[in-house]
Amino acid sequence: MTFEPLSVALDENGIKGFIKRYHFKTSEKKDIVMLYRQLHPRVHASFHHVIEGDTVYVVVTLGDAFDSFQDSFLQKGEIQKAFIIDCLGTEMLSLAYEEVDKKIFEKTGLYVGSYVFAGSDKMPLEELAVVMAKLGQKIVKCNESFVLVPKKSVVFSAKLHEKRTEKHSDCANCSAVSCPMRKEPQKKSSTSKSGSKRKKGLIHLYTGEGKGKTTAAIGLAVRAAGAGRKVIFSQFMKGRQTSELSSLSLIPGITIVRSDKELGWLRRDDDEQCEAFRIVHNEILDKIIELIQAGECDVLIMDEITYPYNYGVIDKKKLEDLIDNKPSGLEIVMTGRNADELLADRADYITYMEKIRHPYDRGIEAREGIEF
Incomplete structure (x- = not known):
């Protein structure tokens, strides 16, 4: 067989997408990089x-x-x-598939349809040797789990089409329902009291080391607020x-909930100070819940949560109960560095600064006026 090279490099955005997808x-970004x-x-x-015919x-x-x-x-x-290495291999294979599609289109002017992989119902393992023979390889090397050797090798077939077709997405059927990469089917929007149609409220998380979360x-x-939401x-x-409080307090529809108590930097080894923070934060949380229950909140922002x-x-x-049992139409925004996995798992959007x-x-x- 004569193999052609493929480009499978990950740039900065590729690494970010990899972290979300898997x-x-x-x-863990440092180790991944x-x-x-x-x-x-x-x-x-x-x-x-x-x-062969209309099949590649x-x-x-x-x-x-x-x-x-x-x-x-x-x-x-x-x-x-x-495990990270195994996932990196899967990610690079995905990049390789895109390159294969491009190269076949350049050669034939035809688009590659959905892949049928060896081991699937349409290409059972018993047919692997036959397919490999078509490709010019008479000896098929597999390990004890019937995985091709080298492990990051795959065999597939696909139909060729004159027009681009919608291809299967793994994310569409992923069982990780809280994954930010998941593609949910569109749902019908609900109608608010004002008569405008509103979709189900989602959860945002702005995290990372960079400036810009708040x-x-x-x-x-x-x-x-400009769209009439509370x-x-x-x-x-x-x-x-x-400084932002001076502006937000002037905008109709925005209610600010916070404490004016200046407790300084949290010293986690100071039990008395930690308790003071705990009291203040639970008071803020109780006020939020009260406003939600009263129907006074369409969008909840929890800055530095x-x-x-x-x-x-x-x-x-x-806090977890508030998020998990929120009204269907409530939109929640959370900000802060080093977001815990439990908060990240609940987010529909995750933006990493x-x-x-x-x-x-x-x-x-x-x-x-710039940082505060």
């Missing part, structure tokens, strides 16, 4: 194909780098790193007045 924590950089130079992605038969391989790299971590008992939440609050803008961990949740200075169970550069690193303090 449900990794943002804290390190493993990818070690692995990628060893990967030799290529493919071979033959066409394809074999794709990433080479044996994944097998040896993954086995080295398994032998050391580093299971999570071995700013994004403020923008959404202003937009929602917005609750709540703040946690913040006692001092911040990740910190009290992570540090245990809020009633976690009550990455810090590339920040003036604070050069000793420039926060500026009024």
